[in-house]
Amino acid sequence: MLKQEAEHKNYINQLEPEGILSAFIAHPPEGFRSQITETGLPLFTTQFDLLTTAEPALRQRLAALPGYRRWRKWLTLNTCFIGATTSEYVCLPYSQQPEAVLRWIEAHCINKQPLTIIKDLPLRSPLLSPSDNDYNLRLIAAARRRGFVCVEGQALAWVPIDFASVDEFLARMSHSRRRNIRRKLRSRDGLNIEVLKTGDVRFQDSVFRAQLYQQYLAVWHQSELHFDRLSANFFDHVLTDADSDGRLFCYWHQGELAGFNLCYLYQRRLIDKYIGFDYALAPKFNLYFVSWFVNLEYALSEGLQSYVAGWTDPEVKASLGASFTFTCHLVRMRNPLLQRIFRYFSHYFESDTQWYRQRVL
Template identity: 70%
Template structure:
């Protein structure tokens, strides 16, 4: 796997691991042109607001027509990259032709996922490529759907005290109270591939912590495997950093980040919830990551897609994506066009974060 995708924010090894250890129910491959893609049974209501899903369940005939909303879908991209990583050698028109020939004509639904829209994290050339691809796809009848909000903190401060000073007094006081929990924790940053991670039992514990977080999530899509995590944790060439939080000799939680191209990219977390909530680990880890980014002279902390409301309160700004959807069945295509705005759950985070 070589570096050099359009829209790449993390080491290409994460895409290689995704192909080698697919999530449950995914058929993943890297095409001959370098394009990552996967097929799976996809529920169109996956990202719909839970309240809307409950209302739909009360519609007449729901058990009968509900099954028609789960379709075999070909996704262009990978769930292990922040953006759709695309081969540089193909112009947008040629790429769309390839996708339609190899995916769109074979599957009821094709989705080019997580295309950046004027991302501050990318070069002008990469943003221009995505803009041209979106324009060309819409001209060919693809449905453009707004994606999730990617949280970003530019490291334009020299300390977390300076960062906190930008917030309101009440917010600052609330966070300082939560951050007192850090005094009871020991923080350790372990590079992936370290000898300690050769312990299979410890890797299994880390995976169980990941499962705890996945199981309590509102959206269940890609269940990553233990083999996938083993691959990442044992890869000493990946620039992965495992942030571990200990209370005495007991592991409270972790997050796995990648230091890549001047950024800290936060990828995966795992908690022992019986302790993580007690020690406000979500908030503590946020500030530990910011401190690490400052110490390393990094430009941004890329904090992922989930929990935008909480991340906004922690000072994140947001950049958006678009998904390009090609539906083969004209009836379902009309339904997706009509309901597409109900799938755009994160658009309220486009503005400045609250204080």
């Protein structure tokens, strides 16, 4: 039996090994305070800028208002997030029904923090069981009755492994797109691809781990969103964890590391978690595109059911054949006036959903 077939889920909505969540709790990002509550609920608190995920149009409208520079700081609030930034979905304890979860949140979060967000709650996810999806719908309904605003979240990209080869997968695309991808994949010939299991002896080398972390930071710094910068200690934890069934795909060119991709095998899926690039080399080898197809090939070779490709760059991932499933965030402000204002502006925080609707229509 494959290891991932034998693994047991400890949380509702769990898509990755629990070791990743444990690493987040033990080594939270800078400015975060994280914990697992006595009820089994993971959460963290931090200062959160409300405009972090707002559409550019809203940011521009606010910036044009009188006194913006003076009152801009008021949009950063001490916030309690239910969930973790290292899990695709919010992990919820099996022992607590939705009403009990919300009562605990009201008593310990909403009454103590200006802002509370239940983050990344799946909406009828094809990656989850019917019972998990039913639980989420009941939680959303109960939260709305209690005054939470439901804000549609990001697009999680995934690919069902329902093809026998990469050629068959490419054949589903248009001729022009297929030709463009094949052209970019030719750069793979200049790379040596190495796959290391987490916990491998190579990760005892602190210099190698530091190199990987610097490449992660290079990607983080060029990202449009800067929220949770994971620490070097977090990466040390996950790279040396032999029990989480991780795979580090290393892309070498003439002895130089051009980039890496850290994925996990779990519940017959390949879960793509973190990437790092040397931007002096990675673009020359179209590493983003190459790594996508290397991951698909690996999922095929392991007999997996799907490849879960993460939240960022939905337009690029759509061009590479990804499907999408969505989440929502349940938002509650302690101040009733601010809650009403946020409800009015909440559609400005749903850019991925609006992008997807325009794409489909």
